[in-house]
Amino acid sequence: MRLAPFRILLGLFCLLVAVWLVMPTLVIIPMSFNEKKSLAFPPSGFSWQWYANFFTNPDWLSSFFNSLRVAGLVAVAATLIGTLASLGLSRMKHSGAGLLRAILITPMIVPGVVLAIGIYAVYLDYQLVGTTTGFVIAHTMLAIPFVIIAVSASLEVFDVRLETAAASLGANRFTTFRTVTMPLIAPGILSGLLFAFVTSFDEIIVALFITSPYLKTLPVQIFTSITRDADPTVTAVGTIIFIATTLIISAGLIISSKSTRS
Amino acid sequence: MTARERGAAIDIKGATKRYGNFTALDDVSLHIEPGEFMTLLGPSGSGKTTTLNVVAGFTDLTAGDLAVGGKSIVALPAHKRNIGVVFQHYALFPHMTVGKNVAYPLTLRGMDKQARDRLVVRALDMVKMADFAHRYPSELSGGQQQRVALARAIVFDPPLLLMDEPLGALDKKLREWLQLEIKRIHRELGTTFVYVTHDQEEALVLSDRIAVFNQGRIEQVGTGRQLYDEPTTLFVAKFIGESTSLRGEAQASGDQTSLTIAGQKIVAYGKLAGGRKPVVLLRPEKLSLAGTNTPPAAGQNSLTGEVSEAIYLGSGSKYQVTLRDGSVAIVRSSLEATPFSIGDTVDLRWSVVDAKLLADDDRADMTMT
Numbered sequence: 351m352r353l354a355p356f357r358i359l360l361g362l363f364c365l366l367v368a369v370w371l372v373m374p375t376l377v378i379i380p381m382s383f384n385e386k387k388s389l390a391f392p393p394s395g396f397s398w399q400w401y402a403n404f405f406t407n408p409d410w411l412s413s414f415f416n417s418l419r420v421a422g423l424v425a426v427a428a429t430l431i432g433t434l435a436s437l438g439l440s441r442m443k444h445s446g447a448g449l450l451r452a453i454l455i456t457p458m459i460v461p462g463v464v465l466a467i468g469i470y471a472v473y474l475d476y477q478l479v480g481t482t483t484g485f486v487i488a489h490t491m492l493a494i495p496f497v498i499i500a501v502s503a504s505l506e507v508f509d510v511r512l513e514t515a516a517a518s519l520g521a522n523r524f525t526t527f528r529t530v531t532m533p534l535i536a537p538g539i540l541s542g543l544l545f546a547f548v549t550s551f552d553e554i555i556v557a558l559f560i561t562s563p564y565l566k567t568l569p570v571q572i573f574t575s576i577t578r579d580a581d582p583t584v585t586a587v588g589t590i591i592f593i594a595t596t597l598i599i600s601a602g603l604i605i606s607s608k609s610t611r612s
Numbered sequence: 613m614t615a616r617e618r619g620a621a622i623d624i625k626g627a628t629k630r631y632g633n634f635t636a637l638d639d640v641s642l643h644i645e646p647g648e649f650m651t652l653l654g655p656s657g658s659g660k661t662t663t664l665n666v667v668a669g670f671t672d673l674t675a676g677d678l679a680v681g682g683k684s685i686v687a688l689p690a691h692k693r694n695i696g697v698v699f700q701h702y703a704l705f706p707h708m709t710v711g712k713n714v715a716y717p718l719t720l721r722g723m724d725k726q727a728r729d730r731l732v733v734r735a736l737d738m739v740k741m742a743d744f745a746h747r748y749p750s751e752l753s754g755g756q757q758q759r760v761a762l763a764r765a766i767v768f769d770p771p772l773l774l775m776d777e778p779l780g781a782l783d784k785k786l787r788e789w790l791q792l793e794i795k796r797i798h799r800e801l802g803t804t805f806v807y808v809t810h811d812q813e814e815a816l817v818l819s820d821r822i823a824v825f826n827q828g829r830i831e832q833v834g835t836g837r838q839l840y841d842e843p844t845t846l847f848v849a850k851f852i853g854e855s856t857s858l859r860g861e862a863q864a865s866g867d868q869t870s871l872t873i874a875g876q877k878i879v880a881y882g883k884l885a886g887g888r889k890p891v892v893l894l895r896p897e898k899l900s901l902a903g904t905n906t907p908p909a910a911g912q913n914s915l916t917g918e919v920s921e922a923i924y925l926g927s928g929s930k931y932q933v934t935l936r937d938g939s940v941a942i943v944r945s946s947l948e949a950t951p952f953s954i955g956d957t958v959d960l961r962w963s964v965v966d967a968k969l970l971a972d973d974d975r976a977d978m979t980m981t
Contacts, residue, residue, distance in 0.1 A: 514670055515703035517690040519717035519764065526691075529716075533707045 375592055382585035389580045400586035410583060413571035417551055420482060420567060424489040424550035429543045431490070432497025437531075439498075440505040451498070458495035462555035465492070470559040480562025488560060489550035496549055497542035500602075504538025541602035548598055552591065619647035619804035620681035620771035622667065627676035629662055636662045638828040639676070646681075649798050649805045651815040653851070654825030660808045663825070664774050667806065669693045680772055696765030696773040696803075700780045702757040704749040710736070710760050711745035717768040735767035736760075738797060755786045759793075766801060775807045779814070791817050812852050824848045840895070846973045849893045856899065856941040858892040858915075859972065869969055874936035878913040882969040889972040896944040898966040901931060901958045903950075908961055915960045917941065919952050933960055 377391060385395025404410045439451050457465065469488050470479070478484030508531065516526040532539070554569040561570045568591070572584045622644040629637040637659045644650045652660035665671040667678060669690030678686050685693055704713050714735055718728040736742040739759040749757055758778055765773055775794075779787040795818055798805050809815055815822045816836040824831045824839065824847070832839060832848045843849035846857065860873035864883040869890055871878050880892045901919075908914040920940070921932035929951065931943040941960050952958055 509701075509703070511699065511701060511703050512705060514690075515697070515699060516705075516716075517670070518668055518693075518695065518697035520691050520694070520720040520768070521716075522689075522691050525720065530705055534705075 378585045378588040378592070381582060382589045384582050384585070387580070387582060389576075389582060389585070400581075400583045401590075403581075403583045404586050404590070407583070409566075410571060410587065413566045413568045414587075416482075416565055417568040420485045420489060421547045421551040423482070423486045424493050425543050425547035427486060427490045428493035428497050428546035428549075429539060432494045432542055432546070433501050433535075433539055435494070436498050436501035436505055440502065440510075451502075454498055455495045457492050462492075466556040466559040469556055473560050479560050480565045482565065484560050485550075485557070485565070485567065488556050489553055490546075492553060492556065493546035493549040496545035497539075500542035500545060501535060501538045504535040508534050537605045541605045544598050544602035544605075548595055552595065618769075618771065618802040621646045622772065622804060622806070623677075623679040623682075624663070624667070625677045625679075627663065627666060627678065628674045629659075629666065629671060630674045635828050637666070637673075637676075640828070640830055642823055642830060642833065644804060644806065645820075647802045647804055649795075649807065649818060649820045651807045651809060651819035651822045652825055653809060653812060653815040653822050655810055655851075657827075658825035659828040660810075660823075660825040661776060662828075664776050664806060664808045667772075668695055668697050668774050694768070694770050696768070696770040698758070698761050698765045698773070698775040698778045700777040702749070702754070702761045704757055704761055704764070706749055708748075709745065710741065710747050710749065710752070713749070713760060714745075714764045714767050716764065721768060731767050732763075735763040738766070738800065739763045739793070754782050755790060758782065758790065762794075762797070766797070766803070770803065772804045772806065773801075775805065777809055778807075780809075787814070788817075794818060816852075822852075824851060826851075843893070843968065843970065846891055846893065846970045849968065849970060854896050854942050856894045856896070856939075856943075858894070858935075858939060858941075859889070860937070862890050873915060873939075876915050876936070878915060878967075879964055880913075880967040880969045881964065884969065884971055891970050891972045893968040893970050894941070894962055894966065896930070896942045898962050899941060899943040900945060900949065900961050901933070901943055901952055902961050904957055904959050906959075908959070911964050912961050913964060913967070915941075917958060917960055919954050919956045919958055922952060922954055933958060935960070 381389065381391060381393050382400055383396050383398070384390075384393035384400070385397045386393075404414075435454055439447050439454075442450070465488075473479045473484050473488075478487070512530050512534070513526050516530045517523075521529065552569055553567075554573060557567050557570050558573065561567065566574070568587065572587055575581050576584050622642075624640060624642045627637050627640040628635070640659065640663060642650075642663075652663055654660045662671060666673055667680075669685070669688060673686060677684055680693070680695070704710075705716065708716065711732055714732045715728050718731060723731075732745070733742060736745060739762050741756060741759050741763060744752065744756065744760070749760065752760065762778070778794075779790055782790065791814060794805075794807075798818075807815075807818060819836065821833060821835055822839055823833045826847050831845050832843065834842070836852070839848055839852045843852065849855050850857070858871060858873060858878070860871035860878075863870050863872075867883070868879050868881055869883045871880070871890070871892055878892065880890075884890050902908075902914075904916060915935055917933040917935040919931055920934040921930075923930040928944055928946050929949070931945065931952065933941045933943060935941060943960065
């Protein structure tokens, strides 16, 4: 019983940390229903107008579809390259594998702004600034580490001896991959795909550097909108992205945890 | 076509496999008859699994040749060899049902569904797993999984089936039952079986012939009886069954070699060329115990020792006798024999003709019985 006050204090502290962590996210949801054109908190009144604005304003819609297109292409490219890289790494026996893996993971560790400067410098020379190709190449590089991590986790629990068994039954290497390896690491590939999509979809640092008035992604549009005028549409967009991202990432986590358990 | 003719002959000639400085297989040659049940027996690292992997195509040879049914297959990749393989770890595809697993090699061969289903049912029937076609491997016990793996390896009717310690992960009772099942399936199929194990009892139960491997070489090939009764090396003698080996001051005279052990002299037929140190090898059932006051019969050897262990086995007794030079003899005696107890001073007796004279070999001491 003497512990009770201490336990209450501990509970309060934990609650405080939890609030601190989720508050910024939760603040935007009520703000997105604000009646007035202001970013003041707490909001007043209730309206769907900022959601309506998002779906009717061509600036918002085009940037949304740009993001969708870039993220879609990035997801495919990063998954393809990342999966092949993971397969190669898992089959490499000598010490070079560790170094190679580290190199492939670096885009995740190097500060985004450093990468952005480098990418921008190169893109100016090759006229890739403000192009879909430019966005896809840069974002794919950022997304590959996530695919490698997800697929490698799947390969870790994959029993390579099954491939030997498939060979003894008459399957060549490609058939073995198609009928045995891929179905068994599919959860890892799928969660890698989702992570790659999200990485590109909400990427802002590199995007700010290589964007142009003709090709803006959604995060860039949010940033320019909020710095130019206090348009509460950003909170509606934020809410939409928050919900969509949460769904996708949870799906990815559920899929990958299932694959490592089986 | 009779069952026997469906298997393929295998010829391994001068097979050598080196990994850097390590020689896993050292000039191994072995002929296996069509339809034969050949067991590769040996301790771990002796080269038996390497040999199996070479035949399956999972490992390349450094030198040598390998022919199945008279045709060299050295250059063929594993998936073109048409050889069934059963692994110790089952290696069933976890994302496919039992039926899909067994149908897998048939699907790869482009067989239509009807013919495929018929063969799958037949193969599953053979291993008594027909009721489990819709289950997933994770829902089966180890023994059931291995039976499915066996069905999958025989369903495409390969002329040769390789088994790599298939019962190694199962408990003793299940193992003994599956041994008989494997024997029955071998009889019914007439396929050539090559079976790898480190368990000499399993080898004796299953095989037509056994090849005993040691340090990358074949020590001896023969039937279980040949290996037990007529071992050509001390390693084989110690690996198959129990035995007592006696060492002492050797002297050859005529067709006999005599050994002086702690002052007592024994003789054995034969002599060793090249001045190699001889060992006299005795099987436990060829030995008998007698009181030191009874004289040995004609043609019998006798050595004095002390009973250090006496075990009643029901069908008879087993004794350990520590001889005067410190070596230990293992004796099996029938129920009618006079019983002895620990501490008794006894004479160890055997007929001269029952002893085997072999060259001493310190590699043989590495094995445990």
